Amino acid sequence: MDILIYSPDGKTAPYETSLAxxxxxxxxxxxxxxxxxxxxxxxxxxxNAEVLLPRAxxxxxxxxxxxxxxxxxTRGEGAHHLPPGVPLVRLEDAGMxxxxxxxxxxxxxxxxxxxxxxxxxxxxxxxxxQKPNRLTDFPVAVLGYGTLGAHVxxxxxxxxxPVRAWRRSQRGEGMHDSxxxxxxxxxxxxxxxxxARILVNLLPLTPQTENVLNAHxxxxxxxxxxxxxxxxxxxxxxxxxxxxxxxxxxAGATLDVFRTEPLPADHPFWRAPRVTITPHISALTLRDETxxxxxxxxxxxxxxxxxxxxxxxxxxx
Ligand code: NAP
Numbered sequence: 001m002d003i004l005i006y007s008p009d010g011k012t013a014p015y016e017t018s019l020a021x022x023x024x025x026x027x028x029x030x031x032x033x034x035x036x037x038x039x040x041x042x043x044x045x046x047x048n049a050e051v052l053l054p055r056a057x058x059x060x061x062x063x064x065x066x067x068x069x070x071x072x073x074t075r076g077e078g079a080h081h082l083p084p085g086v087p088l089v090r091l092e093d094a095g096m097x098x099x100x101x102x103x104x105x106x107x108x109x110x111x112x113x114x115x116x117x118x119x120x121x122x123x124x125x126x127x128x129x130q131k132p133n134r135l136t137d138f139p140v141a142v143l144g145y146g147t148l149g150a151h152v153x154x155x156x157x158x159x160x161x162p163v164r165a166w167r168r169s170q171r172g173e174g175m176h177d178s179x180x181x182x183x184x185x186x187x188x189x190x191x192x193x194x195x196a197r198i199l200v201n202l203l204p205l206t207p208q209t210e211n212v213l214n215a216h217x218x219x220x221x222x223x224x225x226x227x228x229x230x231x232x233x234x235x236x237x238x239x240x241x242x243x244x245x246x247x248x249x250x251a252g253a254t255l256d257v258f259r260t261e262p263l264p265a266d267h268p269f270w271r272a273p274r275v276t277i278t279p280h281i282s283a284l285t286l287r288d289e290t291x292x293x294x295x296x297x298x299x300x301x302x303x304x305x306x307x308x309x310x311x312x313x314x315x316x317x
Contacts, residue, residue, distance in 0.1 A: 001023070001025060001026045001027065001040045001041070001298075001302070002026070002027045002028075002029070002037075002038060002039045002040050002041075002057070003019060003023070003026050003027070003028045003029075003039065003040065003041045003042075003043060003298075004029055004030075004031055004035065004037075004039035004041070004042050004043070004051075004055075005019070005028065005029070005030050005031065005042075005043045005044065006030075006031040006042065006043070006044040006045070006047050006051045007044070007045050007046075007064070008045065008046050008048075010030070012030035012031070013030065014287060015043065015064075015287065015291065016028045016029070016030055018287055018288070018291040019043070019291050019294070019295060022291060022292065022295030022296075023295050023298060023299070026298075031044075031051055033050070036050075036053060036055065037055070038055055038056035038057045038058075039055050039057065039058060040057050040058065040059050041058070041059060041060055041061075041062065041298055042055075042058065042060075042061040042062065043061075043062045043064065043294060044061065044062070044063065044064065044071075045063070045064040045065060045070060046070035046071070047070075047071060049081050052071075052081045052082060052083065053083075054083040054084075055083070058083055058086050059086070059301060060086060060087050060088075060089055060297075060298075060301060061082070061083075061086055061087070061088045061089065062089050062294045062297070062298075063088060063089065063090045063091065063311075064091065064285055064290060065090070065091055065285055066090055066091050066092070066093075066094075066096060066147065066148065066204075066283075067090070067204055067205060067231070067232065067317075068088060068090050068204070068311050068316075068317065069204065069205040069206075069232060069234075069316075071088060072088075072311075072313060072316055074205055074207075074210060074234050075207045075210070076206070076207055076313070076316050079313040079314075082313060087310045087311075088310070088311040088313065089294075089297060089307065089309045089310055089311065090309050090311050090317075091285065091290060091293065091294075091309070092147050092293070092308060092309045093147050093148075093151075094285070094286060094289040094290045094292075094293045095286040095289035095290075096147075096148060096283035096284070096285070096286070097147060097148050097151035097152075097283075098151070099282065099283040099284065100148045100151065100152050100202070100230060100282055100283040101151050101152050101154075101155035102155075103230060103256070103278075103281075103282040103283070104152045104155070104156065104200055104228055104230060104282070105152075105155050105156060105159065107226075107228045107254040107276070108140060108156060108159075108161065108198050108200070108226075108228065109159065110254075111198065111226045111251075111252060112133050112135070112138055112161075112198075113132075113133075114130045114132070114133065116252055116274070116276075117130055118130070120273075135159075135160045135161055135162070136162065137197065138161055138162070138197045138198065139161070139162040139163075139164065139195060139196050139197055139198075139222075140153075140156050140161045140162070140163050140164070140196060140197070140198040140199075140200060141164050141165070141166065141192050141193045141196035141198070141199050141200070141221075142156070142163060142164070142165040142166070142180075142200045142202060143165075143166050143192075143193075143199070143200065143201045143202060143203050143212065143231075144165075144166070144167065144201065144202035144203040144204070144231065145165040145166065145167040145177075145180075145182065146167070146202070146204075146317075148202050148283065149165060149167075149200075149202035149203075150165070150177070150180075152200060152202060153165045153180045154178055154180065156200075157178060157179050157180055161198075162181075163179070163180045163181070164180065164181040164182075164183060164191075164192045164193075164196070165177075165180050165181070165182055165183070165192065166182075166183045166184065166188060166189060166192040166193070167182065167183075167184050168184060168185065168315075169184055169185070170182075170184045170185075190220060193217060193220050193221060194220050194221075195220075195221070195222050196220075196221050196222060196225060197221070197222045197224075197225050197226065198225065198226045198227075198228065199213075199217075199221055199225060199226070199227050199228070200228045200230070201213060201227075201228070201229045201230065201231045201235055201236075202230060202231050203231050203235060204231070204232075204316065204317035205231065205232040205234055205235060205316075206315070206316030206317055207316060208316070209235060210234050210235065211234070211235070211236075211237050212235050213227065213229060213235050213236040213237065213240075213241070214236075214237040214240045215237065215240040215243065215244065218240065218241070218244040218249050218250055219249065221249070221250075223248070223249060224248060224249070224250075224251040225249070225250055225251065226250070226251055226252045226253065226254070227241065227250055227252075227253040227254070227255075228253075228254045229253070229254075229255050229256065229257060230256045230257065230282040230283070231257060232257050233257045233258035233259040233260070233261065234259055235257075236255070236259075238259065238268075238269070241253060242268060242269075242272065245272060245274055245275070251274065252274040252275070252276070253272075253274065253275050253276070254275075254276040254278075255269065255275060255276070255277055255278070256278045256279075256280055256281065256282040257280055257282075258280075261279075261280055262279065263277060263279075297309070
């Protein structure tokens with residue numbers, strides 16, 4: 001069995017070593033320019049078109065992340081580069097769900113417990129009481145109720161926040177799951193976000209979800225709401241956020257992802273006092289968990305078994 005690994009930075013060696021420990025019979029190689037040789041499996045992140053050229057024997061392509069916009073393109077324009085009939089498989093959790101729950105809970109609790117306000121007061125040398133918030137006044141709306149969104153929603157629920165979530169389709173769980181109010185489709189969007197005090201974005205980036213975090217949505221939230229964007233930068237209309245921060249409609253934003261990464265030095269977000277910036281670290285791809293998951297799926301495919309996590313390129317996730 002031949003496995004070809006690609007990463008834009010060329011640093012594939014740690015993955016080659018780690019995968020070889022799980023799949024001892026496999027020939028594993030890192031991609032070099034001009035490599036058009038056969039491979040049974042491709043393991044990759046943000047591939048160029050050359051990596052994706054049809055290869056003899058190719059059975060599956062594994063993406064080294066949960067989001068596949070780096071393969072399909074923001075508007076699905078990369079889908080036609082995929083070799084026909086070869087499944088694209090994304091990472092499912094692989095240690096990311098716990099990281100995401102920690103990050104979003106930390107940001108939500110910071111706003112709820114007013115630590116952002118106390119930070120600002122400390123900078124002014126102010127010792128000043130702030131009236132505590134009530135959980136009942138802090139409904140959270142989570143956009144995306146998939147592997148990560150559902151885990152995050154449940155973590156927030158455990159802190160006592162009233163939590164609503166939004167997904168594309170209605171599933172078996174009905175209108176509630178673990179105390180979380182579920183909404184779906186275009187018809188369910190307003191009921192999910194209306195009056196929310198915290199908005200968390202965990203949608204995949206697809207043609208339908210690009211620019212979803214916009215002025216129209218911000219106006220539906222409670223006055224002085226908070227935004228936590230941990231999905232993709234292209235979900236957010238940046239000028240709309242800056243305007244909503246100016247007007248007070250949005251009281252603060254925690255942003256882990258940006259349209260251009262690294263965030264350019266002259267970007268206004270750096271100087272916006274109520275914007276918290278982190279460098280795309282909310283949920284990192286953990287090599288051990290990732291390799292174990294991919295190796296397990298390769299072994300299952302070799303036994304002729306079905307696997308989960310196969311992306312639907314027409315849906316975009
Ligand atoms: P997932 O399991 O595929 O879940 C996606 C969720 O979004 C599903 O609930 C899906 O609805 C919903 N959805 C998709 N399109 C929709 C639409 N048009 N309208 C309403 N709901 C829609 O994905 P995941 O593993 O949770 O990951 C989510 C995203 O997180 C990734 O795509 C990636 O962009 C981002 N991410 C960021 C980081 C980071 O470090 N910042 C790390 C990992 C992932 P259904 O349930 O009906 O299918």
